[in-house]
């Protein structure tokens with residue numbers, strides 16, 4: 351057995367400072383540089399690190415004792431560490447690893463707390479004690495090690511209640527706080543302050559049956575919730591005159607059927623959307639994860655929401671700009687069939703730039719679709735209706751087939767003016783389908 355003394359190293363002008371926390375117990379295996387204890391003066395707290403690795407044999411001090419340079423902290427058995435004992439520094443003359451200092455009072459911006467001169471700059475507190483977290487102008491009551499621990503776990507020390515002496519926040523307090531936060535419903539856990547949903551026993555009001563959600567519903571539910579909460583949505587409503595487009599589509603359905611294709615409005619919409627994406631590139635983009643830049647896509651892959659017995663899926667048609675309406679219609683039909691038969695491959699649902707969701711075949715006048723993040727916009731189509739539309743030139747109302755458009759966009763990326771320009775552009779494209787050829 352090789353027993354060595356561990357002494358308080360040179361701690362600069364810190365003298366007779368109180369031990370406020372001991373981080374080790376007898377029997378603990380301690381790595382070199384691990385924090386052994388925290389001392390605190392009236393200006394700053396400081397962690398004292400282990401000068402070498404070993405097992406704690408005996409602790410010579412307790413919380414509340416006052417120490418200065420040279421005070422004996424503990425005895426350490428170094429016989430079981432990898433490095434041979436003889437290679438370890440001589441205890442009484444070793445150069446201690448730097449202690450970590452944190453201000454305990456917010457210093458004036460031009461003053462740093464008193465710091466031992468030998469502590470390298472990276473370990474020094476900055477002039478405002480930034481490594482300390484301030485709550486209501488006072489630093490959180492925690493040792494540097496606990497602050498570091500909280501920072502690593504993303505714990506907000508201002509919300510953690512300390513159970514140590516004089517309300518000091520201990521490591522266990524941070525651990526308990528994290529556990530409690532994780533147990534809360536998501537909205538509350540990320541600090542949205544959403545009240546938890548009430549737990550109701552519905553059976554007390556009448557007969558009920560519980561059905562397990564499908565895997566797709568569970569997955570899409572989580573994503574929809576995240577997208578709804580994280581992307582600030584605005585929905586722009588508009589109406590497009592598709593009278594001529596619908597006449598043309600109907601005139602082509604037999605020809606398309608002979609080629610085995612169901613020529614739907616959605617196929618034309620895909621072309622119109624790509625035209626609008628080319629004109630307004632910020633709609634064909636995603637925010638970079640750090641929120642600092644916009645990734646503009648040079649390809650045009652468009653997804654469409656497909657209602658299946660298991661829930662909503664979004665197959666993606668790739669390179670819509672390079673395909674004609676008939677090809678798009680064929681692919682739409684094939685992908686929708688695969689989705690309903692649960693045969694859609696994962697890669698057929700990836701890489702989308704923009705999504706169209708059509709409830710036109712079902713009904714409704716308008717709705718507010720949720721953006722399929724990281725895309726930045728989604729277009730909803732409702733049921734087209736014959737409406738009286740004022741013809742300025744002829745000074746009369748005319749029956750026109752009007753298609754309701756609902757464009758939801760991420761307001762972090764797209765401004766309201768561009769939202770309105772995008773739907774106006776779509777109106778123009780759809781009102782005269784020949785424009786799509788230009």
Ligand code: CAO
Pocket residue numbers: 614615616617654655656657658662686707708709710711712719731732733734735753
């Ligand atoms: N207005 C009026 N009629 C419309 C229309 C519209 N906007 N869109 C489609 N229709 C008509 C079609 O012309 C078709 O009529 P015919 O059979 O007489 O030709 C009928 O409605 C059914 O169309 P469809 O549903 O077969 O084809 P589609 O291309 O319009 O849609 C698909 C395909 C996959 C989008 C659709 O089947 C679907 O799943 N829609 C639901 C999407 C959804 O759930 N979105 C919500 C997402 S948010 O929860």
